[in-house]
Amino acid sequence: MKTETQHDEANVNMARRSFLRYAGAGVAAASVLSVAACKKDHSPMTHTGIDIGANGDLAILNYAYALEQLEAAFYVNVSAHMYTGATQDEIALLADIRDHEVAHREFFKKALGNNAIPSLTPNFSSIDFSSRASVLGAAKAFEDTGVSAYNGAGYLIQSADYLLLAGKIVSVEARHAAYIRNLLNPGSFADTSILDANGMDKQQTIAxxxxxxxxxxxxKVNASNYGYVAS
Incomplete structure (x- = not known):
């Protein structure tokens, strides 16, 4: 596997132009990202594996790219090994989610160019792809985590353009999460386990x-070199 190294600040403008150019591909519906309250993140972080980098917005984009790689790989596997008892609607809609996640993955890869982290190797050994409960349980974890990840990293994004694009993607991830939750437990699409007292999606830190x-x-992916900024 060829490893692509991260470049310095001179590539930021080029990455931004690329990111905006591919935004027109329609990979996500429009929305506004809920920006988390600013705070320093002192949570422990692993220092092994691939680092997302220290370069401001590019590091956050690589963070999102890593998550989209994982989600895309999961749904590709789901569609290739559909669980027992899946309905035609489930097969079709899970394939739609697969296509969205693959589009998101490729979106970030093209936008980041030479700044992108390498392709990641997933390990889904804990998931029984023949079991509906196992697959949908994992899908719920991935989608809920994805939404909370975008919300939690929102305040770290410095570019208004990047923030808008992240908002467009997180809105699609939330649609996925609602669908998966309803498959598991009808009516749970927006319950208190994912919403706070103000009816807003919760967020999680990068760690x-x-x-x-x-x-x-x-x-493995880490953010050991990324500098957290408090406003």
Whole structure:
């Protein structure tokens, strides 16, 4: 596997132009990202594996790219090994989610260019892809974590353009999460386990999210070199 290294600040403008150009591909519906309250993140972070980098917005985009790689790989596997008893609607809609996640993954990869982290190797050994409960339980974890990840990283994004694009993607992830939750438990699409007292989606820090994601990755991801900024 060829490893792509991260470049310095001179590439930021080029990445931004690429990101905006591919935004027109329609990979996500429009929405507004709920920006979390600003705070320093002092949670412990693993220092092994692939680092998302220290370069401001590019590091956050690589963080999102890592999560989209994981989700895309999961849904590709789901569609290739559909669980027993899946209805035609489930097969079709899970394939739609697969296509969305693959589009998100490719979106970030093209936008980041030479700044992108390498392709990650997933480890889904804990998931029984023949079991509806196992697959949908994992899908729920991935989708809820994805939404909370975008919400938790929102305040770290410095570019208004990047923030808008993240909002467009997180809105689609939330649609996925609602559908998966309803498959598991009708009416649970927006319950108190994911919403706060103000009816807003909860957020998680980069450390919290990577701790979950790394449980499904052979190639571990860390943010040990990223500098957190408090406003």
């Amino acid at each position: 919290q999210v990577l701790a979950i994601a790394n449980g499904y990755l052979s190639t």
